[in-house]
Amino acid sequence: MARSGKVTVVGAGFYGSTTAQRLAEYDIFDEVVLTDIVEGKPEGLALDISQSRPIEGFETKVTGQTTGPNGEGYEAIAGSGIVVITAGLPRKPGMSRMDLIGVNAKIVRSVTEQVVKHAPDAVLIVVSNPLDEMTALAAKVSQFPNNRVIGQAGMLDTARFSYFVAERLGVGVGAVTTLTLGSHGDTMVPVPSACRVDGKPLADLLSAEEIDGLVERVRNGGAEIVGLLKTGSAYYAPSAAAARMARAVALDTGEIRPVCTWVDGQYGISGVYLGVEAEIGGSGIRRVVERDLTGTELDGLRAAAEAVRAKQSDVASL
Secondary structure, eight states: OOOOOEEEEEOOSHHHHHHHHHHHHHTOOSEEEEEESSTTHHHHHHHHHHTTHHHHTOOOEEEEEEOOTTSTTGGGGTTOSEEEEOOSOOOOTTOOGGGGHHHHHHHHHHHHHHHHHHOTTOEEEEOOSSHHHHHHHHHHHHOOOGGGEEEOOHHHHHHHHHHHHHHHHTOOGGGEEOOEEEOSSTTEEEOGGGOEETTEEGGGTSOHHHHHHHHHHHHTHHHHHHHHHSSOOOOHHHHHHHHHHHHHHHTTOOOEEEEEEEEESGGGOEEEEEEEEEEEETTEEEEEEOOOOOHHHHHHHHHHHHHHHHHHHHHTTO
């Protein structure tokens, strides 16, 4: 496959550096740029990833660039067709995603302003928490068309749901299909009606009580990992999701994935960034894909929309 284009990952923490590694190993880009405010960190990680090229057999160039508080260094991202924003503080034990809102809003606003300046045609993939609010903020600050600003959440939450089901039933993850919609937080809406195991409805294999238990574990999936790590948050599964979204944009695949995107009329919901299924292509989101939901699932999705709408309005001024 021919390599083309440039993709930037902003933030060289565990999440960002692992995302950059995955993107480089796809070997579909001419260049992956990794930036961070910690002097030397992105350059060192880029050099380390680059030295894995002979082992893994990829030719994508990996560039590291330290950036400054006044935009120094951001010229390295010029021409990027995709920018993945991972910058921001991770959660600590006992913290909710919303506890990060003030400090991360300032970071995401600053980064987005630099993206507008240096990569005005990019598709933005936001992964900083609280996810739904940061995605809406990036859209407001950038003034990019809504289809070019996407949040990574639903793919991760859906992957967690699939893993928990597979673990509970003792089957391979490839046999399991699940779905989560709504927010990346307390109003997350796992969709049991869309869940299948080897083609069989999940409700035929587990009791309602067992399914509810798995749903609750999905909602708390990130907090469970934060509690175990104690000094950081998840990054292997989240980076896999972000990288796959970037790949779908780069290759214009048209694949349908659960993501945070602008919803305007679907499911009777309008004017809010929310986790729904969408078709991803070269311009970002091609269209939101609606599916039949049970009454309970639809009520949950609409409640999630109203909850995140209020928070997205608040964060716009931060």
